[in-house]
Amino acid sequence: MPPAPSSYLIGLIGSGIGPSLSPALHEREADHHALRLLYRILDLDDLSLDAGDVGELVHTARRLGFDGLNITHPGKQTVIPYLDDLSEDARVLGAVNTVVFGPDGRSCGHNTDWIGFAKSFAQGLKDAPTRKVVQLGAGGAGAAVAHAMLTLGAAQLTVIDIDADRASALAAELAARFGADRVSAASPDMLGPLLMTADGLVHVTPTGMAHHPGLPLPAELLHPGLWVADVVYRPLDTELLIQARALGCRTLDGGGMAVHQAAQAFELFTGCEPDPDRMLAHMAALVSA
Numbered sequence: 638m639p640p641a642p643s644s645y646l647i648g649l650i651g652s653g654i655g656p657s658l659s660p661a662l663h664e665r666e667a668d669h670h671a672l673r674l675l676y677r678i679l680d681l682d683d684l685s686l687d688a689g690d691v692g693e694l695v696h697t698a699r700r701l702g703f704d705g706l707n708i709t710h711p712g713k714q715t716v717i718p719y720l721d722d723l724s725e726d727a728r729v730l731g732a733v734n735t736v737v738f739g740p741d742g743r744s745c746g747h748n749t750d751w752i753g754f755a756k757s758f759a760q761g762l763k764d765a766p767t768r769k770v771v772q773l774g775a776g777g778a779g780a781a782v783a784h785a786m787l788t789l790g791a792a793q794l795t796v797i798d799i800d801a802d803r804a805s806a807l808a809a810e811l812a813a814r815f816g817a818d819r820v821s822a823a824s825p826d827m828l829g830p831l832l833m834t835a836d837g838l839v840h841v842t843p844t845g846m847a848h849h850p851g852l853p854l855p856a857e858l859l860h861p862g863l864w865v866a867d868v869v870y871r872p873l874d875t876e877l878l879i880q881a882r883a884l885g886c887r888t889l890d891g892g893g894m895a896v897h898q899a900a901q902a903f904e905l906f907t908g909c910e911p912d913p914d915r916m917l918a919h920m921a922a923l924v925s926a
Contacts, residue, residue, distance in 0.1 A: 713777025753898025
């Protein structure tokens, strides 16, 4: 077998991703493994592209010699038809956040989001009740997070999205895997009544990101009996989490998910086993800076 490469060119495709901490996170971990890793931002907005162009951008990156890519909003689902292969997780979830180009040039899509969220939740909201959980968002990240919540043992998960068909489709896919009694979809106007009796709220939409500021729901729907988890990590303190903590809610920011999914992606890119605790420390330092 040829020796493993000691240098890598990795990219991130998404919209409004200029502030992403992924480049520094991956490059710092590579330094600890004596690897040369260059991580580049491919922002759809800067390139005047949209979600429909993600597949062609992946093909271009492959031709330019990239070894792998991370994919974020809005391309996690639109990229799939342009890939040669899918891992089992990506196939089941119907969403890809990591693409690896093999020595033969073939592209394989993976999903590291779900395990990233699962590990973050287990650490940051340990022993939180999950009898009734409401999830806002049914896109690519939403599919992964919902899968994680049900894998972690959520008894009843209700998925809500402004696109009712998307929420219903995700609920149907999850019900086929986990049982119809454990997952359902609901319309946004049911959010208030559902949260009144829920144990927790998981937020999986772009609202709250640096370029999508604001709250994803009316603040008055939050109450101290809820735990609140957000997947947004830039900023870590989203308006949702600030409001929730002010009420006394237990909260989980998106930093842990970002780190754990990145750690798994780093291993897929390089074959080297990363140190998640070290990467968490890197994340904390980057956010402080």
